[in-house]
Amino acid sequence: MIKPAVKARPPVQHRRLTRAKFLRRAVFVTIGSALVSVGLELFLVPNNIIDGGVVGISIILAYLTKLPIGLFLLLLNLPFLFLGYKQIGKTFALSTLYGVTVMSIGTYYLHPVEVLTTDPLLSAVFGGVIVGIGVGLVIRSGGSLDGTEIVAILFSKKTPFSVGEIVMFFNLFILGSAGFVFTLDRAMYSLIAYFIAFKMIDITIEGFDESKSVWIISDRSKEIGDTILSRLGRGVTYLKGEGGFTGDGKKVIFCVITRLEEAKLKAIVEEKDPAAFLAVGNIHDVKGGRFRKKDIH
Known part of the structure; x- marks a missing residue:
């Protein structure tokens, strides 16, 4: 053979x-x-x-x-x-x-x-x-x-x-x-x-100024994303998700912010949708895209 x-x-x-x-x-x-x-x-x-x-x-x-x-x-x-x-x-x-x-x-x-x-x-x-x-x-x-x-x-x-x-x-x-x-x-x-x-x-x-990854699941995701863009000047990415229990389609917001912007972002989410799911994690390094660390005004 x-x-x-x-x-x-x-x-x-x-x-x-x-x-x-x-x-x-x-x-x-x-x-x-x-x-x-x-x-x-x-x-x-x-x-x-x-x-x-x-x-x-x-x-x-x-x-x-x-x-x-x-x-x-x-x-x-x-x-x-x-x-x-x-x-x-x-x-x-x-x-x-x-x-x-x-x-x-x-x-x-x-x-x-x-x-x-x-x-x-x-x-x-x-x-x-x-x-x-x-x-x-x-x-x-x-x-x-x-x-x-x-x-x-x-x-x-x-x-x-x-x-x-x-x-x-x-x-x-x-x-x-x-x-x-x-x-x-x-x-x-x-x-x-x-x-x-x-x-x-x-x-x-x-470093002291580490970045944060943010995941937000909300029925008012578009409104929250637009507010993050206007107030924080941070780009957001919309991901398609599905609820594990209900099977309903969900729109997930993903963005990267600095440690100093975390409190302001949480206030935005609380203002627009108090029932939203919010997860924040530490990121050791960020490269590419339009992300850059900046001062909060």
Whole structure:
């Protein structure tokens, strides 16, 4: 039996970065990695406060062995770089390698610098803020400074746990270890620093002025849509829907607004149809169309 010829798939074409985008990525990865070095050497490490992930393990090992923390930051991340290259891609791996190298070199040169404060609470707060902003800049630029997320992705494929749950388990184990290596109060300060850094990463990646997606179902959808256009100046899209219980046709309004416009939009819906169904969600990124963020007048 003659088998039909199977056409070979063409090789996947990866879009190359332009020079401007490459330079922009390199600049932000450099700034982010340098900020993490500052947060570690001028706030966290001198006060025996750790962060989660590879950074936390490196701080503990540096304390126990009296070796430079930059050495452990580089060596412990190398296996994860290989996994990142296989699972995510070359660009991610190279960005991560560059960021980890800058961070390791930065900690080496900042180690002899006098610490800014010996107060553990101030160190946890400001160290967490600076580390979080730095890590957020690197992630936003397509890289990473910690390999535990890559391990979590691999484990999540073979276990019923999510990536976030696995990362949380790793970090709770690492932060708990600070209580045995240092003291219990340092473990508590480490938890404060980790929480602040976690929130600052989100803020840095998403920004303060995040967008909102809005879904409105109403029998007066045309009137509500026209009011949104006239008062907010936002474009709306009408979608066709069907009621699950009644089977009646419904017109659904979809639009994207800024966080500052949310209260005004809710007032419009309440004014035109108090019985309307309204759902509002967060959007991390908006591109295309006529949407642009603007000031409210």
